[in-house]
Amino acid sequence: MIPPGEQEDRSSGWKRDQISYSTIRRLSRYYRVLESVAEEELTHISSDQLAQRNGVTSAQVRKDLSCFGTFGKRGLGYPVKELRNEILRILGMDHQWPVVLVGAGNIGRAMIDYVEFRRRGFFIVAGFDVDPKKIGITYKGVPIFPMFRLPGVMETHEVEIGIVAVPALAAQRVCNQLAESGVKGILNFAHTRLIVPSGIKVRTVDMSIEMETLVYVVKNDGSFPLD
Amino acid sequence: MIPPGEQEDRSSGWKRDQISYSTIRRLSRYYRVLESVAEEELTHISSDQLAQRNGVTSAQVRKDLSCFGTFGKRGLGYPVKELRNEILRILGMDHQWPVVLVGAGNIGRAMIDYVEFRRRGFFIVAGFDVDPKKIGITYKGVPIFPMFRLPGVMETHEVEIGIVAVPALAAQRVCNQLAESGVKGILNFAHTRLIVPSGIKVRTVDMSIEMETLVYVVKNDGSFPLD
DNA sequence: CGATGTGAACGCGTTCACAGCG
DNA sequence: CGCTGTGAACGCGTTCACATCG
Numbered sequence: 001m002i003p004p005g006e007q008e009d010r011s012s013g014w015k016r017d018q019i020s021y022s023t024i025r026r027l028s029r030y031y032r033v034l035e036s037v038a039e040e041e042l043t044h045i046s047s048d049q050l051a052q053r054n055g056v057t058s059a060q061v062r063k064d065l066s067c068f069g070t071f072g073k074r075g076l077g078y079p080v081k082e083l084r085n086e087i088l089r090i091l092g093m094d095h096q097w098p099v100v101l102v103g104a105g106n107i108g109r110a111m112i113d114y115v116e117f118r119r120r121g122f123f124i125v126a127g128f129d130v131d132p133k134k135i136g137i138t139y140k141g142v143p144i145f146p147m148f149r150l151p152g153v154m155e156t157h158e159v160e161i162g163i164v165a166v167p168a169l170a171a172q173r174v175c176n177q178l179a180e181s182g183v184k185g186i187l188n189f190a191h192t193r194l195i196v197p198s199g200i201k202v203r204t205v206d207m208s209i210e211m212e213t214l215v216y217v218v219k220n221d222g223s224f225p226l227d
Numbered sequence: 228m229i230p231p232g233e234q235e236d237r238s239s240g241w242k243r244d245q246i247s248y249s250t251i252r253r254l255s256r257y258y259r260v261l262e263s264v265a266e267e268e269l270t271h272i273s274s275d276q277l278a279q280r281n282g283v284t285s286a287q288v289r290k291d292l293s294c295f296g297t298f299g300k301r302g303l304g305y306p307v308k309e310l311r312n313e314i315l316r317i318l319g320m321d322h323q324w325p326v327v328l329v330g331a332g333n334i335g336r337a338m339i340d341y342v343e344f345r346r347r348g349f350f351i352v353a354g355f356d357v358d359p360k361k362i363g364i365t366y367k368g369v370p371i372f373p374m375f376r377l378p379g380v381m382e383t384h385e386v387e388i389g390i391v392a393v394p395a396l397a398a399q400r401v402c403n404q405l406a407e408s409g410v411k412g413i414l415n416f417a418h419t420r421l422i423v424p425s426g427i428k429v430r431t432v433d434m435s436i437e438m439e440t441l442v443y444v445v446k447n448d449g450s451f452p453l454d
Numbered sequence: 455c456g457a458t459g460t461g462a463a464c465g466c467g468t469t470c471a472c473a474g475c476g
Numbered sequence: 477c478g479c480t481g482t483g484a485a486c487g488c489g490t491t492c493a494c495a496t497c498g
Contacts, residue, residue: 018450018451018466019447019451020451020467021451021453022468023467024439024440024443025436025440028435028439028440029420032418046478046479047479048479053420055420056468057468057469058480060467060468060469062480062481063467063468063469063481063482065480065481066480070480071480072479072480073475073476073479074474074475074476074479074480075475075476075478075479075480076478076479076480077478077480078480090443091439091442091443092442092443092446093439097442105337106333106336106340107333107337110334110337111434113332113333114434116395116434116435117434117435117438120438120439160445161438161441161442168343185441185444185445186441187434187437187438187441191259191343193256193281193282201444202453203437203440203453205432207338207343207344207414207432208347210430210432211388211414212255212319212320213248213251213252213255213430214388214413214414214428215318215324215412216251216318216319217428218387218411218428219319220246222246222428224246225248226428226429226430227429227430247488247489249489249490250489273456273457273458274457274458284490284491285458286492286493287491289458289459289460290459290460290490290491293458293459293460297458298458299458299459300457300458300497300498301456301457301459302456302457302458303456303457303458303498304456304457
């Protein structure tokens with residue numbers, strides 16, 4: 001049913017293969033380590049060091065990286081800064097990503113506050129809300145607009161990513177509005193499964209599920225890894 | 228290196244087996260569907276209906292449930308309310324879980340606001356912060372205390388779960404304090420990998436990683452499932 | 455007949471082990 | 477010799493297929 005799925009090369013010489021969800025998430029964590037190591041002026045790092053700092057095996061690190069190219073030097077390790085830049089590029093963090101935020105409640109404002117976001121190249125161009133008391137204000141430099149301005153703002157800023165931080169009951173409606181405005185990816189904090197047209201990617205972060213998973217392992221001294 | 232790990236039966240007649248992380252998370256979602264279905268006064272639901280409402284296969288649903296017992300009736304489906312209660316019990320949500328919150332910033336307050344939490348049996352007994360401006364106030368009925376009161380509050384309320392909602396730089400210190408006060412599980416929102424004594428479970432929710440994963444699939448039209 | 459429960463088959467990510475190279 | 481890169485082996489969660497039972 002699924003065709004062999006050819007996959008052409010990108011800008012630099014990638015290997016073709018199917019990259020897994022887990023690999024991408026680990027890449028994101030390797031990057032964090034490389035960032036701090038770079039400050040220590042170390043020039044090279046071994047797969048084993050990277051592994052230990054992330055709670056995985058060195059073979060895992062090497063496999064993950066080998067999906068994208070050959071970055072290491074045998075007997076030496078990986079050049080810290082080069083590898084860091086490489087991962088940056090792979091993740092698409094080598095340029096800025098404009099983002100819209102729907103819902104200016106606590107979660108929404110937390111996202112605006114989140115300094116790590118800015119550092120990683122995400123910037124929230126505007127927030128949107130239905131609450132008249134929130135509309136018109138500017139929170140930490142981010143203007144909060146009424147919903148009807150969503151399509152316009154998304155178009156002018158060429159926004160592809162939206163954050164949904166509204167109550168569960170409003171989430172699907174907001175999601176539809178984002179979809180109509182041409183969103184490509186949604187980070188959803190609402191306690192609901194969103195239905196989207198095919199092609200739009202949704203990542204839901206559900207605090208309830210996280211808590212329940214945590215409680216389960218605590219209660220049963222569960223042995224599966226949580227992280 | 229890891230001993231075979233026997234696993235004894237609990238209260239009612241569970242099956243012994245190794246439950247997977249994914250199974251628990253799905254259970255949490257099945258529960259949500261059962262909740263809404265129960266309101267529609269339907270008495271039974273098939274694995275197929277449960278599956279479609281969650282974007283998984285019916286075989287998956289049956290396998291998941293069969294880990295914990297035999298709840299369905301052949302040719303009929305699963306009794307909605309019974310199954311709901313069963314899952315409630317499996318997840319440990321059949322009783323209240325007192326929780327402490329460290330960090331009364333936006334994320335912290337978002338957790339206090341999060342109504343779903345209350346409904347699921349989590350209640351935040353107190354918040355803690357180092358900011359004198361926050362200490363002493365009460366947010367939505369939750370008092371905010373100075374850090375030194377953490378051990379006392381945790382003991383009197385027999386708290387096992389803590390939420391870390393502080394900046395990355397403070398997270399490990401807070402984590403240590405929680406550990407010393409006898410925490411069993413931590414939900415961590417800080418952009419850091421926490422080091423904990425063995426036995427303490429940590430679930431980290433890192434918005435940066437979520438965003439970067441999302442961006443990757445958007446950018447490369449990634450084909451792996453995000454949710 | 456309809457839907458569950460489950461052993462067997464499958465697919466895929468992780469780990470192992472070692473060849474290869476600086 | 478040290479560490480990378482990688483094919484092969486492994487383990488495990490998912491899917492298939494069907495016996496089973498109301």
